[in-house]
Amino acid sequence: MRLIILDKKQFIEFLRSAQRPIVICGASFIGEYVYQYCLKESIDITAFCDNDPDKETYCGKDVINPEMVGEKYGHPIVLMTIGYAQPVMNQMERQGIDKIYSPVALLETYAEKLEHMGKYSEEKYMVNRFIWLQNHLYRLEDPVIINSLDFIITEKCSQKCKDCCNLMQYYQNPRNILVAQLKREINALFRYVDLVSEIKLIGGEPFMHPDWHDIVAFLVNLSQIRWIWIFTNGTITPDKRYAELLKHYKIILQISDYGSINRSRLRKTIGFFDEHHIEYNLTSYTQWLDCSKIKNYRRSKQKNQQIFEQCCVTNVTTYTDGKLFRCPFAANAYRLKALPDSSDGYCEIVNCDYDDIRSKIYPFLYSMSAIPACGICPGRNPQVSKTIPAAVQTSQPLAYKKYE
Numbered sequence: 001m002r003l004i005i006l007d008k009k010q011f012i013e014f015l016r017s018a019q020r021p022i023v024i025c026g027a028s029f030i031g032e033y034v035y036q037y038c039l040k041e042s043i044d045i046t047a048f049c050d051n052d053p054d055k056e057t058y059c060g061k062d063v064i065n066p067e068m069v070g071e072k073y074g075h076p077i078v079l080m081t082i083g084y085a086q087p088v089m090n091q092m093e094r095q096g097i098d099k100i101y102s103p104v105a106l107l108e109t110y111a112e113k114l115e116h117m118g119k120y121s122e123e124k125y126m127v128n129r130f131i132w133l134q135n136h137l138y139r140l141e142d143p144v145i146i147n148s149l150d151f152i153i154t155e156k157c158s159q160k161c162k163d164c165c166n167l168m169q170y171y172q173n174p175r176n177i178l179v180a181q182l183k184r185e186i187n188a189l190f191r192y193v194d195l196v197s198e199i200k201l202i203g204g205e206p207f208m209h210p211d212w213h214d215i216v217a218f219l220v221n222l223s224q225i226r227w228i229w230i231f232t233n234g235t236i237t238p239d240k241r242y243a244e245l246l247k248h249y250k251i252i253l254q255i256s257d258y259g260s261i262n263r264s265r266l267r268k269t270i271g272f273f274d275e276h277h278i279e280y281n282l283t284s285y286t287q288w289l290d291c292s293k294i295k296n297y298r299r300s301k302q303k304n305q306q307i308f309e310q311c312c313v314t315n316v317t318t319y320t321d322g323k324l325f326r327c328p329f330a331a332n333a334y335r336l337k338a339l340p341d342s343s344d345g346y347c348e349i350v351n352c353d354y355d356d357i358r359s360k361i362y363p364f365l366y367s368m369s370a371i372p373a374c375g376i377c378p379g380r381n382p383q384v385s386k387t388i389p390a391a392v393q394t395s396q397p398l399a400y401k402k403y404e
Helices: 008-016 029-040 066-073 086-093 104-113 122-139 179-192 212-220 240-246 263-275 301-310 328-335 354-365 372-376
Strands: 002-005 022-025 047-049 061-064 077-080 099-102 145-152 195-202 225-232 251-257 281-284 287-289 318-320 323-325 387-389
Touching (some): 008 104, 022 066, 029 104, 029 122, 047 066, 061 066, 086 354, 099 122, 104 122, 122 225, 145 328, 179 212, 179 318, 179 354, 195 212, 240 251, 240 263, 251 263, 318 328, 323 328, 323 354, 328 372
Parallel strands (some): 002 099, 022 047, 047 061, 077 099, 145 195, 145 318, 195 225, 251 281
Antiparallel strands (some): 287 387, 318 323
């Protein structure tokens, strides 16, 4: 299945002349923008479709599951307003819907109106990501695209938070991952994957890696990546030699403020960014979810499945050691050897057959079956997990059962 993109005039004329139901895929603000645009052009939208079971109506229209579109509307015109559209396009294709239309021509006008906003405007970011992804989906045939990818570059951190959801508190001898290895892993990934919308450098604290700038410089030069996020607690101030690099249009700096725990060093880092006119986003945290305790919870298979289905990070794809994982907890649990090695828990990328891996990536990343790491994870459900004070420090690495 290919995504169809028409210019604005063709797109409007096509919809006006339509004799079939028109369904907007994606009950979100981009879908709402397209809906309002169509309303202004006297184009009737029949319904929305979305995989979120909590959405029943949107903009006064019914919201149905994408799996039901063919059954309910036969062969409708589907307007794709989800940037990362492939999983939903696969749902449509299984119903015999072989043409999906992109409203990207309408969104380009929207993007122009947002141009004055800083790059940390969520609205601007989401619209630009949508346009970037849809244009690439249109140009590539059967592409393999990862929407968002956490990339572990270090186990070291400048803080010792006992409840870190990335499990840094369990590393006895944390280490930086060699730049040569990280580059090999990225090169291997792009032998099988066409595009990554955003790659997020995580640890640990990315600025603890002495060669973080080499890693970032390598990534910004890859055309397959659109955005590079650096997640930092702000306690390590980068060297001024790399100020220009941090201004690169691809880079997004996300700083976590934990109050008195990191305030003094954070002020210095923010001062550095302000002095050098480096944009950043600062978010304050007083609470975290209690979701980091490694132990065998001795749950039934059904209960682990429930933990998986209710987790808020099942699709936070994480890459380390040449393997794709479903979440950073699973990736670090394997690095820590906190559970037996099992290929059920990851998709190996390095030194594998091209067609074999291309065919396995999507089934692995979008499987709705619990992974082995669920058995040693307390679960991460904002509606159920209790909250705890953020960034409470520990003086020693925490103990856990290790498998050799």
